[in-house]
Amino acid sequence: MTRGRRVQAAELEVRLLREGIIESRHHVQAVVCDSRGRTLLVAGNAETATFVRSALKPFQALAVTTTGTLERYGLSDRDLAIICSSHKGKIEQVRQVFNVLWRSDVDPSHLQCPVPPGRRSPLEYNCSGKHAGMLAVCQQRNWSLNSYLQRSHPVQQLIIHKVAELLRMPAEEFISARDDCGAPTYFLQLGQIASLYALLSASENLDMERIVRAMIHHPAMVAGDGEFDTELMRLTQGELVSKAGAEGVQCIGRLGEGMGLAIKVMDGAKRAKYAVAIHLLKQMGWITPSVSETLAENFMTLSNVTRLEVSGDLSML
Numbered sequence: 001m002t003r004g005r006r007v008q009a010a011e012l013e014v015r016l017l018r019e020g021i022i023e024s025r026h027h028v029q030a031v032v033c034d035s036r037g038r039t040l041l042v043a044g045n046a047e048t049a050t051f052v053r054s055a056l057k058p059f060q061a062l063a064v065t066t067t068g069t070l071e072r073y074g075l076s077d078r079d080l081a082i083i084c085s086s087h088k089g090k091i092e093q094v095r096q097v098f099n100v101l102w103r104s105d106v107d108p109s110h111l112q113c114p115v116p117p118g119r120r121s122p123l124e125y126n127c128s129g130k131h132a133g134m135l136a137v138c139q140q141r142n143w144s145l146n147s148y149l150q151r152s153h154p155v156q157q158l159i160i161h162k163v164a165e166l167l168r169m170p171a172e173e174f175i176s177a178r179d180d181c182g183a184p185t186y187f188l189q190l191g192q193i194a195s196l197y198a199l200l201s202a203s204e205n206l207d208m209e210r211i212v213r214a215m216i217h218h219p220a221m222v223a224g225d226g227e228f229d230t231e232l233m234r235l236t237q238g239e240l241v242s243k244a245g246a247e248g249v250q251c252i253g254r255l256g257e258g259m260g261l262a263i264k265v266m267d268g269a270k271r272a273k274y275a276v277a278i279h280l281l282k283q284m285g286w287i288t289p290s291v292s293e294t295l296a297e298n299f300m301t302l303s304n305v306t307r308l309e310v311s312g313d314l315s316m317l
Contacts, residue, residue, distance in 0.1 A: 008042065008044070008045040008046070008047075009042050009043055009044065009314075009315035010043065010044075010312060010315070011027050011028060011029055011043055011044045011266075011312065012027070012028040012029070012030060012043045012044070012276055012279070012280075012310060012311070012312035012313075013025055013026070013027060013028070013310070013311050013312055014026040014028060014265075014269075014271075014272040014275050014276060014308055014309070014310050015308070015309050015310075015311070016271075016302075016306060016307075016308055017306065017307055017308070017309060018305055018306050019305050023306075026265050026266070026267055026269050026272035027265075027266045027267070028043070028044070028248075028263060028264065028265050028266065028272055028273070028276045028310075028312075029042075029043060029044025029045060029048050029190060029263075029264050029266065030042070030043045030044065030190070030261065030262065030263045030264070030276060030280060030314065031043075031044075031046045031190040031191050031193075031194045031261070031262050032194055032259060032260065032261050032284070032314060033046075033191055033194035033195040033197075033198050033259070033260055033262075034195075034198050034258055034259055034260075035195070035198040035199050035201075035202040035204065035258035035259075035260075037167075037168075037191070037192075037195045037198075039191050039194075039317055040259070040316070040317065041284075041314035041315065041316055041317070042314060042315055042317060043312055043313065043314050043315065044190075044264075045190075046189065046190055046191035046194075047189050047190070047191060048189065048190050048264060049187050049188060049189050049190075050187070050188070050190065050193075050247070050249060050264050051177060051179075051185050051186065051187055051188075051245075051247070051249075052185060052186055052187075052188050052193055052245055052249065053179060053185055053245030053246040053247060053249050054086045054126075054127070054179075054243065054244060054245045054246060054249075055193065055243050055244065055245035055249050055250070055251040055262075056163075056185060056186065056245070057083075057084045057085070057086070057127075057130050057243060058084050058200055058208075058211050058212075058215065058241075058243060059159070059162065059163050059166070059196060059200075060130055060133070060134070060159050060183075061080060061083050061084050061130075061133055061211050062159070062162040062207055062208070062211070063133065063134065063137045063155055063158050063159050063162070064080065064083055064133045064136060064137055065080070065207040065208075065210055065211060066162065066207050067137055067140060067141065067158075068140065069104075069133075069136050069137050069140045070210075072140050073100075073103040073104045073136060073140070074103060075100060075103060075104075075136070077210070077213060077214040077217055077218060078096060078214070078218050078221060079096060079099060079100050079103075080210065080211060080214035081096075081214040081215055081217070081218035081219075081221035081222055082096040082097055082100065082129035082132075082218075082221045083100065083129045083130060083132065083133035084129070084130070084211060084214065084215055084222060084243070085126075085129045085130075085221055085222045085223065086126045086127065086222075086223060086229075086243075086244060087126055087128075087129060087221065087222075087223065087224060088126065088223070088224040088227070089116060089119060089124035089125070089126065090224055092220075093129075093221060093224065094121075094123045094124055094128075096129070096221060097123050097128045097129050097132050098123055100129065100132040100133065100136055101132050101135065101136070103136075104132075104135065104136035104139045104140070105139060106132075106135045106136065106139050106145065108121070108122070108123055110135055110145045110146070110148075111123065111125075111128060111131050111132070111135070112131065112148070112149050112182050113125040113127050113128055113131045113181045113182060113183075114180075114181065114182075125181065126181075127179075127180075127181035127183070129221075130181070130183065131148075131181065131183070134148050134149075134155050134183070135148060137155050137158070138154075138155050141154065141155075143155060149182045149183050149184075151176060151184050156183075156184055157171075159184075160174060160176075160184070160186070163186070163196070166195075166196060166199055167192055167195065167196070174186050174187070174188075175187035180246070190262045190264055191262075193249075193251060193260075193262035194251070194260040194261060194262035195260060196251075196260065197241075197251045197252065197253040197260025197261065197262065198253060198258050198259050198260035199258070199260070200212060200241060200253050200260070201241055201253030201254055201255045201256070201257070201258060201259065201260060202256075202257075202258030203255065203256055203258075204258070212241050212253075212255065215233065215241050215243075216233050216238045216241055216255075219231075219233040219234050222242075222243070223244070226298070228242070228244060228250075228274045228277070228295075228299060229242040229243055229244055231294075231295065231298065232252070232277075232287075232295065235287070235291045235294060235295070236286075236287060236291060238255065239254065239255055239286070240252055240253065240254060240255065240281075240286060240287075241253045241255060242277075244270075244273070246268075247265075247268035248263075248264055248265025248266070248267065248268040248269055248270065248272065248273050249262075249263065249264055249265075249273070250262075250263040250273040250274070250276070250277050251263070252277060252281070252286075254286055261277075261280065261281075261284075263276050263277060263280070271299075271302070271308060272308070274295075274299040274300070275299065275300050275308040275309075275310050276310055278292055278295045278296055278299065278300060278310075279310035280314060283313060283314065284314070
């Protein structure tokens with residue numbers, strides 16, 4: 001990240017209006033960085049830290065793309081997309097997760113993610129694709145399948161060293177905690193997260209380029225029909241790559257330009273991050289007015305009496 005420069009500006013605010021009257025407010029911070037780690041635009045503080053949550057998945061997938069696992073087991077871009085996903089447990093998504101395990105000769109009983117409430121199998125859990133990818137790497141490398149979620153396990157060490165290499169900092173300096181699915185997640189500054197998405201979208205690394213291609217060509221695997229990530233990637237037709245994280249995290253990269261946007265809603269509200277993403281993408285010219293209007297209808301108009309509005313802008317540093 002850029003040091004010795006101003007990294008702070010006014011936050012964004014999202015308001016829930018009920019028949020035009022403010023009912024609730026959300027405060028939001030956002031950062032845009034380039035692939036060299038320079039902070040270009042900010043609302044809030046670029047050094048605000050948060051757990052990256054599921055927005056880390058495209059980078060956890062580097063364990064699959066950099067080890068020959070895709071080639072060893074004949075995994076497709078569709079398989080890679082589900083490995084990067086936070087899916088909804090739809091039958092076609094669950095089948096794709098199973099396909100990753102089947103091709104890797106790993107029994108689904110090795111999955112250590114939870115069984116979702118009201119469901120019957122961990123295959124239906126929204127992070128099961130990520131777990132299947134980790135298990136495929138373990139199988140390919142002949143690493144233990146039983147302890148793959150431990151931070152000291154080789155597959156987790158491989159992942160954090162890939163992220164550390166991208167951010168040009170020692171792996172030992174990362175603060176980690178266990179995500180809801182059991183895998184490690186990391187406490188990063190918003191500027192660092194935005195830098196990761198700038199690198200992902202820069203088309204300068206073949207392994208990351210393949211991950212992006214899988215996500216934009218198979219957006220229904222990444223989230224699901226009607227979900228923000230899927231709809232944004234469909235509507236922008238290969239111009240943006242998008243991945244949400246829990247607790248108000250949303251990340252977007254602009255392909256070919258090496259620019260990444262990281263958003264954090266300070267109270268963790270999902271609805272607010274989508275509203276801010278639409279507001280900022282329109283402001284920066286990353287989406288057309290027609291795409292903005294379509295997204296706003298789906299994600300900012302909540303009912304016939306409630307809607308979201310966003311105030312504030314990104315500031316140049």
